[in-house]
Amino acid sequence: MIKKFFFPLLTAFIFFTGCAVSNKNYNPNKKYTRQELQEDYSLLRNILEKKHPALYWYTPKDSMNFYFDSCYNAIADSMTELQFGWQVLAPLTHNIHCGHTSFSMSNHWNKYISDKITPSFPLFLKVMGDTMVVTGNLNHKDSVIKKGMLINSINGIRNHEMIRQMFQYLPLDGYSDNVNYVRISGNFPYYHRNIFGIYKNYRVGYTDSSGVEKTILLPMFNPVIDTFVRRRKPPMEPKPPRSQLNKERRESYRSMEIDSTINTAVITLNTFSNGGGRHLRSFMRRSFKKIKKQQVKNCILDLRSNGGGDINMSALLTKYLRNAPFKVVDTAYAVAKSFGPYSKYIHQGLLSNIGLLFISKKKKDGNIHFGYWERHWFQPKTKNHFDGQTYVLINGPSFSATTIFCNAVKGQSNITLAGEETGGGWYGNSGLLIPDITLPNTKLKVRLPFFKIVQFNHTIKNGRGVPPDLFIAPTVDGVRRSADRKMEIVKSLIKSSQQIKQE
Template sequence: MKASLLAKLIPAAFVVSILCVSCASRKPPQQVLQQKYAPEKLRNDVVLLKKILETNHPSLYWYTPKDSIDTYFNATLAGITDSLTLPAFRNRLSWLISKIKCGHTAVRYPAHYGRASIQLRGQQFPLSIKTWADSMVIIGTAPGYDSILKRGTIITSINGRNTHQLLDSMFQLISTDGYADNFKSQLISFNFPANYRSTFGLDSSYLVRYIDTAGVEKETLLIPITPKKDTGTARRRRPPGNFVPPLTRKERKQAERTSIRSLSIDTTLSTGHMRLTTFSNGHLRRFFRRSFRALRKENIQNLIIDLRENGGGSIAISTKLARYLSDHTFKVADTVAAQSRRFRYGRYIHPSWIYWLSMRVTSHKKDDGRYHFGYYERHHFKPLNKNHFNGQVYILQGGFTFSAATMFISEVKTQNNIHVVGEETGGGNYGNSSVHLPAIKLPNSKMMVVLPMYRIVLDSTCTKDGRGITPEIPVYPSSVDIRKGIDSKMQKVKDIISASQRTP
């Protein structure tokens, strides 16, 4: 009887203990966001990070020599003299990691901090801003925020910092491939308020200088805004006559897929418009099959492929798309090599065992002492015969065109029927470090640092100048186009297609 009772009590006690630990470990969001970490613990994280990068990063000294990397690490360690919050520590790590000049090696907040920041939204700068070079132009204001500053207005300074000072400070905390700073500009444009706050903190007000419609520089004072969380209350209070039924599960999935990839066909211009925001998810192989079959059936002669929002994804998927367009066999890269297959610090790399197993199977050591992914170095991919597209192709690219998207463009850009339009890519023209992307989890701060495992050299005959792919037909933003809502890159391509159809 006693044994039976004990057998029942032990599992119950175990469950209660787990619940107690779980509840105790959940701190209020405000406490999570304001928590500070002891300087010795943060310095230990930095020391460990250096050891892991030296052991496994394939391109630690590709653009920055070892003595400079050592100097940056020493400066980071010397600068940690007091307890820091995670944002403050993240800025120091981001500055340090950016010196490697590898776009895939980036710093991420731990999951618990991300959850807390979503639950407790703080105030932020009220304007959305498009940036390029040293230019800053308003593209919108926060919902419900009333401002005299309208879309297309040129900004010259914020709180006494001119545009060069603002962007240069934000650039210091963003990693990119080599010197392709257009990636940094585009990343800032995606969320200017968050990048401003990460770099400069929260100000009680913002003195914004701008150019008015008469070309005169003026100034106005803005106050920060707190984004409102949609609790669903507004939806519940709508009158019954205005009720909009929620999307079904099927409709939600379709909307998600459409946000990733879409194809529209304009038969009057004999033009297809394919938009791809990633080379991951979205059942892209099936999408490609259906899309190129539709292009063939409609006898479409021009295809626009918009990769301006495409930050990469699966190399296999981007290669699949290239096979529908390429007129020749091609390799993915001349070199795909890892520094090591060992995970000496595997307990801090997640998930290390999956990548350890994969690298054991797919890579082999060569005379240069590195471990080469032989399949991508040797295999020649052939163009697809079925539904192959032979018409004119216009690829739209920009600063956020990165990783596998840049690799795709590299594979097809030399063809006579393929034209690259837009701005320099964020992904490197010579190569990048990627393929496997586990994350380093630092034990004290729990900060995450993405760790690429392979160095990719796309074309060894190119010059390693740290630049992205330059377009054949450059088209840059302008305040006039932004104010009028004109997509200048798309419009340029449509003008070219229209002109070609008028030519006898």
């Protein structure tokens, strides 16, 4: 567990970096009593044991009881929200091995921290297996540690051991930990700070340009500025109209461009969520219509940042590419009919209870089944269906509804999954309805998937994600070049196949 004295240092720095708190009555340094924390924890355990459909899917009940008890015993005499979340809830949710069961800080904390830069470990690192490569240095005056250098240890902890420890605080589906390499790589200082704490200095082992291992003492990144010196603020630019902001947000969800040099459409879909709404549906329609009109023969579908969302949108995309009827799932069931008696702690719990009366039904196996998804067959699109060669780029963040899409198209002769194993489970996962539990004292949140899903024509339950047909791993050279190797290799394959056909 994280040593207690690190967190007071962190929160003290947070206060120093910004005293203008938007939540007037919120204090991130507030200590909750052991009794308050135990009440929150016991409530969470009761809800998970009675409502979580896959609590024992990858962790046997006796082992799960051990983790429940050990995390309960880790509750100290008093803890802050941050301490309780990372020291207690994070390791608990990790051991459930359900990627949709994770904790998050309270709304007050998120609002408080949104405009603050906190002290941290100074290096951003790309993590690949046991390898850590520098991608950025927050201490801009540091002339020694540069992009592309290999980091071998931090404060005496070697790479493989550090990554192993960090993974014990992060959620995952089954044993598909590929998503957590990407998470840590996205913000290494954040995860290192919350898991190991902060230090005034870090002893970092690295490999220099000549291949020699060395060590250096790096100061923590300290964002503190002289708050007593009034700085002239730049004039505020006028806020763009809402229509422009909405357009920019939609475009961040998806894009499509045609590379005429290789007669290939490149479609990027970063979400299937309701945020795309009807615009996502119309985007797919316009894109495949344009592809057919311009007689494009190849398609690269980039789903590497797609964490899932609306299964209906995932199914819609499948209909444009799959050449045979399909279902989304073989089975989808819950272990309870409603969220009662815990509805008041669950987001829209009462409203969900009403909806569950109409969409689910108890069957002979004693479980509550979501019959629509188990029965409904989807038909491929006849209009603007794409039959050309398709490469689907995937990696760890390809999750949930994206994994369902990958399972539906995998094995089709004109579709190649390229990249790395998905973070979402191939056999199945939990989802469909995923509200937040809000703990009454700390206001921390834990996601609660309500239905267990077993995929259509599923593979064996081995805890792994959907594997690529063409494995393309990240490399140190690729990081140093800031290269998109997966996109480079797939485009090269398309170009080579075209040259062969011309010959």
